[in-house]
Amino acid sequence: MTDLYQSQRAMRNMRRAAMQRGVVAILDIGSSKIACLVLRFDGPERRRDADGVGSMAGQSQFRIIGAATTRSRGVRFGEVHVMNETERAIRTAVQAAQKMANVRVDHVIASFSGAEPRSYGLAGEIELQDSVVTEQDVARVLAACDMPDIGHGREVLHAQPVNFALDHRSGLGDPRGQIGNRLACDMHLLSIDATVVQNLFYCIKRCDLELAGIASSAYVSGISSLVEDEQELGAACIDMGGGSTGISIFIKKHMIYADAVRMGGDHITSDISKGLQVPMAVAERIKTKHGGVHATSMDDREMIEMGGDSGDWEKDRRQVSRTELIGIMRPRVEEILEEVRARLDVAGFDHLPSQQIVLTGGASQIPGLDGLAARILGQRVRLGRPLRIQGLPQAVTGPAFSGAVGLCLFATHPQDEWWDFDIPAEKYPARSLKRAFKWFKDNW
Amino acid sequence: MRAVTAGPHYREPPMTRVAASRAAPGLRRDPAPTRMAYRMQRLWLTPVFRVLMRVGLPAFIIVFVGGVWLSDAERREALNSTMLGVRNTVAQRPEFMVSALSISGASAPLDKAIRELLGLKLPLSSFDIDLVAAQARISTLDAVEKVEVKVGVGGVMEVTVTERQPVLVWRRGDALDLLDPTGRRVAQVLARADRPDLPLIAGEGANLVADEALQIIAAAEPIIPRLRGLVRMGERRWDVVLDRNQRILLPADQPVRAMERLLALDKAEDLLSRDVLTVDLRSQLRPTLRLAPNALNDLRVAKGIVTAESDL
Incomplete structure (x- = not known):
């Protein structure tokens, strides 16, 4: 337990060192793409003349000076599957981002969606000494x-x-300095598979980079795509990625639940590939160009050329109607959403005061998805995009990058975690020293 | 619980390549950089390394190659002689040769003295003439107040001299020096008769207060025909010596005023034409006269003071 505590603390120190140096890289390791953004910190925020606009979620402190995306290799379900390929992909992304930023990056903060996250709610309480x-x-x-x-x-x-309670007052954000007798807290704990993290560590280390923090991509995409009142009143962010779909539930600006469904856009592509008997690349192209989930009579007449260079005339000249394509895609999308619905039910999402659901991630760009999702998940569904941050290239502002953008926000304003606080004093020899010091002060 | 770090227990997965190596159609190729290329790029982006490569390395190469080449004595000598040869060929070009020396503003003896002092063997390259040193050397001559040395057009070295103008003759023992208004020595004269137009001063330290002497002489303008000179007494005050060995002892401070008062007295009482040996003005309150012995006797007789006709 102390080991983990120490290593997380070490990563926090690394992050602080990176902030001091002013440059840190963000690595969103996904199943379909790996995105690397290079952030430069400009120091404390300058005061604006105009009142009313706040700190913009802390994003005016930094700007993005390098951005690169590469096709992901060797990652499945958001987990490192083939070490060398993943390492190469990370290297490609980091090198391109460094080249754009023209600065060397040593510290990297990574996020990934896999590794079977599980949420636990913890509670603890103590009697206050004074x-x-x-x-x-x-x-x-x-x-x-x-x-x-x-x-x-x-x-x-x-x-x-996520919550502190002092005597009978609950819902305290920061209890420090308040007066009471009993302090209680609720903590949200997210556990993941250790080997996956170790593989990731190893890949990043092989790229000569230092890991300055890790985060769950479900969490960070929730940070970037949920607006402030949604985070406050309760909302779920469904990050539909390539290999897995992350779910995170927020209330009172804290994540209270996170989970992942091991299905995503790549499965839809592979369904198309199998159903139409085309290569994965062609299936991906057809999906992004013609995909949908609601078939209309118009779609019967829209014929899609599948192309190909197999040399077989009949095979290469095949055509498929859009209805057929939708017929292949829709069951899989429904399956994913049903699975998400099941996870949300388990988490008790329907007890939340506001049940906003935000769909984001690359696979959320399927036309008509919000209508289908509203049927399965509930009426309050919207499509979310990451908020805009300074210096972000236009190409990486889409919903597929909500994880990367959220990770930027996470890097600049991390949520207080358990390891940000010092070890309690009774486990420390400092107390005896303090007593000795007090004795000196009293007697001299 | 283990730490969230890459432990040493990680084993290479048996499967190393799954992704299709042939590029699928429609996919943009973005080949991964090799480990080496990646490291080199990172190294190149390191600021210290960059500066080292762009400034340090060329500087080192230049210094190193130069040092190696110059480490041979023969090469060094050859380089020196080549450099000297090049310099000489440039210096010996007719454009740079100085063939004449023209001195303006100097009297004939000074002209001669300057020519001797410079001792130039013309023609000479202007590279070999140190104009600043020449100017300094000419300035050491007493008779020169200001000098300007330059190489003008047509290879003529022009020396423009402003001579000091003597205003006083200073007798110092047997030697007679000419002084300018600041008391600086200008030249020597052999006899007083060489410069009868200039007033004479004498005594130690007289040259230090030459301007005061000039003021006194200017004030003594009515008695100029009788004036023989000024004598500096004890480096403190002036005596004015007139003919008939008359002396006027001026005070140390404000001698000009004392002189003017005396002249006023002289005008009123015709003092100086009487048989007076000295007029002592050292005390402001009480000018004192010393009469000649005969005049003193006459005065006593006139006053009816009978003195014994003896030397005692």
């Missing part, structure tokens, strides 16, 4: 949360305090 809550008390109450059995070979990815 009536004022100090940072030490917060650390103690976090340490007092009982650790669930997360299973063998699993690691903690996020452990965020």
Whole structure:
């Protein structure tokens, strides 16, 4: 437990060092693409003349000076599947981004969607020593949360305090300095498969980069694509990626649940490929150009050339109607959404006051998806795009990059996690030192 | 729970290549850089390395190659002689040769002295003439107040001299020097008769207060025909010596005013034409006269003071 604590703390220190140097890279490792953004920090935010516009979610502090995307290789379901290929893909993306930024990047913050995330809600409470809550008390109450059995070979990815309660007052964001007797906290813990993270670490290390933080892509895409009131009132972000679909539920600006469905856009492509007997690349092209989920009578007349260079005239000249294509795509999309619905039900999403659902990610660009999703997930569905940040090239502003953009926001303003607080004092020899110091002060 | 770091227990997966190696149609190729290329690019983006490569390396190569080439004594000598030859061929071109020396504003003896002092063996290249040193050397001559040396058109070295103008003759023992208004020595004269037009001063330190002497002489304008000179006494004050060995002892401070007062007295009482040896003006309150012995006797007789007719 201390090992994890230390390594996460080490990553936090690395992140601070990277902020000091002013340059940090963002690596969104997905199943269909790997995106690398290079951020430059401009120091503290300059005050604007106009009032009312806030800190823009902290994004005015940095700008993006390098961006590169590469086709992902060796990643399946958001997990490293083939080490060398993944390493090559990371290298390609990092090199291109460095070239654009014209600056060398040493620290990287990575996100990935796989590794079977599981959410746990933790609770802990302590009696306060003196009536004022100090940072030490917060650390103690976090340490007092009982650790669930997360299973063998699993690691903690996020452990965020989401709520504090002091005596009978709940819903405190920051209890420090308040007066009370009993401090209780709720913590959200996200565990993932350890080997996946280790593979990822290894890949990044092989690229001569230092990992300054890791995040779940479901979480970070929620940060970037949910607007502020959605995060406050309760919303779910469905990040439909290539290999997996991430689900994250937010309320009161904290993530309270995250999960992933191991299905995504690549499965739709492979369905098309199998159903129409075309290569994956052609299937991908047909999907993005002609795909949809609602067939109309017009679609019967729209014939799609499949092309090909097999040399067989009959095979290369085949045509398929758009209805047929939709007939292939729709069941898979429905399956994904049904699975998401099941996960949301398990999480108790229908108990939330506001049940906004935001679809984002590359696969959310299928025309008509919002209508289908509204039928399966509930009425309040919208398509989300990442918010705009400074210096972001036009090519990477689409919903497929909500994870990368969210990771930028995460890198600049990370949520307080368990390891951001010091180890409680009673586990520390500092107390005896303090006592000795006090003795000196009293007697001299 | 283990730490979230890449542990040493990682094993290479057996499958290394799954992705189709042939490029699928319609896919943009973005080949991965090799490890080496990637590292080189990162190295090149390191600022220190960049500066080292773009400034340090060329500088080192230039210095190193130059050093190796110059480490041979023969080559060094050859280089030196070549450089010297090139310099000489340029310096010996007729455009740079100085063939004449023209001195303006100097009297004949000074002209001669300057020519001797410079000792130029013309014609000479202007590269070999140190004009600043020449100017400094000419300036050391007493008679020269200001000098300007330049190489003009047509290979003529022009020396423009402003001579000092002597205004006083200073007798110092047997030697007679000419002084300019600041008291600086201009030249020597052999006899007083050489410059009868200039007033004479004498005594140690007289040259240091030449301007005061000039003021006194200007003030003594009515008695100029009788004036023989000024004597500096004890480097402190002036004596004015007139003919008939008359002396006027001026005070150390404000001698010009004392002189004017004396002249006023002289005009009123005709003092200086009487048989007076000295007029002592050193005390402002009480000018004192010393009469000649005969005049003193006459005065006593006139006053009825009978003195014994003896030397005692």
